[in-house]
Amino acid sequence: MKDVSALKPPPFARIGDSISLVSTPALVLDLDAFDANTQRMAELARRHGVALRPHAKAHKSTAIALRQLELGAVGVCCQKMSEAYPFVAKGVLSIHISNEFVGADKVAMAVELANYVRLSVCVDHPAQVDALGRAATQAGVVITVLPEVDIGQGRCGVKGNDALAALVDRIALYAGLRFGGLQAYHGGIQHLSTWEQRKEAAANAAHATAQYVQFLAARGIQCEVITGGGTGTAEFDVSSGVYTEIQPGSYVFMDGDYGSKDWLGGWKPAHSLYIASTVMSTAKPGLAVCDVGLKGVAVDSGLPVLRPGDHGGHLQYKAANDEHGILQIAAGDTQDYLGSRVYLIPGHCDPTANLYQQYVGYRRDVVECIWEIDARGLSQ
C-alpha cells in the first residue's frame, strides 16, 4: 500500500514534450516572443543611456529577473517588501521597492534586506521616514530613500515643493537613510489608447518631474536617480532627458489591454504569454466550455481573447465563472470542440501571473523550460 500522505498531482508539464501535452490550465510562454521583447527593451534603454530596472511585480519570477539582468538591467523593482525576498535569495543585488509601506513588520524586512542588497524604497509621509530611519540607524544599515512625487496619478506621492522638501530634510536626519532621488510614476497614462495620447501625457509627466528635480537642484540637492515609466511610455521616457531609469514590467508578456492600444510609430512588444486551456464540455449548442475561469485568468481589465487565427476565429471567450470559461461558437459552425485546445491572451498579465506557480516556456511548440513564479502571493 502506497503512503497516501505523499500523494501529489503529477507534473503538469515536462521539458521536451510538445506544448499540446501540457496539462491545462497552464501559463505558457512563447520564448521567441519573450526573448525579442526583453532584448528590445534592453536595447532601447541602452541606446538612450538610461538604466533599465524592470518591474518584477509583472512576472514575480527570479528566472525571468536573471534573464533581464543578463541583458543589462541594473536590478529590479518590487512592489512589496516580502516580494523582494526570492530575488535577493537568487542573487539580485539591487532592489527598488517602488511603493510606500507602513508597519514594524515591513520596516524589519527592509532592514533585513539592506544587509544583503542595495535597497531603495519610497516614502510620501514623514512618519514613514521616521520609522525606517530609526530602525535602519539602530541596525547600522543604510537604506536609500526616494521620495515619491505625484506627477498626475493622484494616488501616492507628495504634491508640491514644500512637502517634498520636508521629506528630503527629514531623510537627512537619519544616519541610516540616504536620499537617492525621486520616484515619479504615472500608471494611468500607460494605458491611454493612442500613441499620440501617451506621448503627450508622458511629456507632461516628465515636465512635472523635471520641476521637482529643478526645485531640489536650486536647493543644492542632486537626484542621483529619477525612476519611473512603464511599458506604455518607455519609448518616451528614455528620451525625456528627465528619467535616469525606467521600470517597465508588462513588456515581457504584453497583455490584452496593452495589446489593444494603438502603438503607431512606436515599438509594440509581442504577445508572449498565453493561458493554455481545454474545452471540457460542449453540451450546449453554440457554446464550448473551457477549463479557465476566474481562478485561471484575471478579468479586471477585460475578458481574455483567443490567440488570433486559432480555430478560424470561430471561438470567443464571453464569460468567466470560477472554474469555467464560456466560449461562444460562431453561428453556423457545427464542429464539436470537445477536447480542443485554446490559447488565451489574458486581459491583464500582472494579476493573472499571480494565480499560477510556474511558466511553461516553449519554442517551436516544444517545452524548453519551466520557470517558478517564486514571488507569487508574496504581497506583504
Add this chain to the structure above:
Amino acid sequence: MKDVSALKPPPFARIGDSISLVSTPALVLDLDAFDANTQRMAELARRHGVALRPHAKAHKSTAIALRQLELGAVGVCCQKMSEAYPFVAKGVLSIHISNEFVGADKVAMAVELANYVRLSVCVDHPAQVDALGRAATQAGVVITVLPEVDIGQGRCGVKGNDALAALVDRIALYAGLRFGGLQAYHGGIQHLSTWEQRKEAAANAAHATAQYVQFLAARGIQCEVITGGGTGTAEFDVSSGVYTEIQPGSYVFMDGDYGSKDWLGGWKPAHSLYIASTVMSTAKPGLAVCDVGLKGVAVDSGLPVLRPGDHGGHLQYKAANDEHGILQIAAGDTQDYLGSRVYLIPGHCDPTANLYQQYVGYRRDVVECIWEIDARGLSQ
C-alpha cells in the same frame, strides 16, 4: 556571512499574537463565526436526512475539510482533478469531482485517485465516458459516474431524456465505471437577490431534477445520489425531497455578494472571512491608500467592503489597482489614517481565497491557528 540563498520572508503571523500584529495583506478568519456557520449547515443537513458534501473549491484547505468531516460531512466536492490530491493525501475518503474533464492527463489522475478513495465524477458527453471507461477498466479500478443534467444553468450538463439515457447506457458498457446518480447544480440561482426568488427558483430546479429521476426510474434505473445545491439555496434543497446530498461551499465564509442578498425567513451565515489590510499612504486629501489591490482580492463580483462599524463607517473601498486599494474618506473627516488597519469583506470568496497561501484563524482577537490553503492554484 549568512547564506543568502536561504533567505525567506519572516512568518507573517504567529499563533498567540494579537490579530493586529499580523502582517498585511492577510486572509483572517473569525473562528467563532466560522464555527457557527459550519455547525449550522451540518445541522441543517442532518435534520433533513440529507448528506452534506461541502465544496472544497470555496476554501481549498484540508484543515477546513477535516473540520467539515468531523461535523458529519460525507466527503467533499472538488472542481478540478488536481485540486483533489491534497484532500486525498490528508485522508478524505470520498471525493466528488462536480465538473466535467477531458484529456489523457485528467483521466490518468482520476484513475490514480480511484486507487485511494471513493471517487465520483461528472460527464455530459459520450466521449468523456469512453475515455474514462477504457482507462478505469484497464487499470482495474471502479469510478462512480454521475451524469450532469442541466436544470437551468445553461452551461454544462445534458438537456433532455434521450441525451441522459445515452450516457447512462454508455456508462454500463464499462466494467470500470458505475452509474451513481445525477449531478444537478444551478449556480445562477444561488445569487438571486431575494429569499422568495431563490425559494421559487430552487423549487423549479428541484422539479427539473425530479423529472430526470422519474424518467430513469421508469426505465428501472435508481439514482443512489442526487447531488447539487449551494449556499444560497441549501435551506430549500434539503427539504426538496429530491436531493440526497447538498454541496454548498461559500457558507463557511459568506462573501460580500452573498451577504448583500435578502435572507429574510432563512438562515444567513455570518461573515467570517476578512482581508486584513494596512493604510500605507495618505498623501492625497480625502484618500487613504491601503495595501490590498487586485492581487489581494477578487473584484469580479464587486469591490470589497469594510467590516461594518469600523472607523465609524468613514472609509469606503472605491478602486483596486494591482497592489493598491483606494479608500475614500468621508467628507469632513480630517484624521490621518496612515498605518490604520482595515478589515475587508471580499466580494467573492472563492477566487479571493485562491490568491493566498494561508488562513489566519483568530478568536477574541488572538491568532489561534494558521491553516494552509493547500489546494491553492491546483486548477488542472
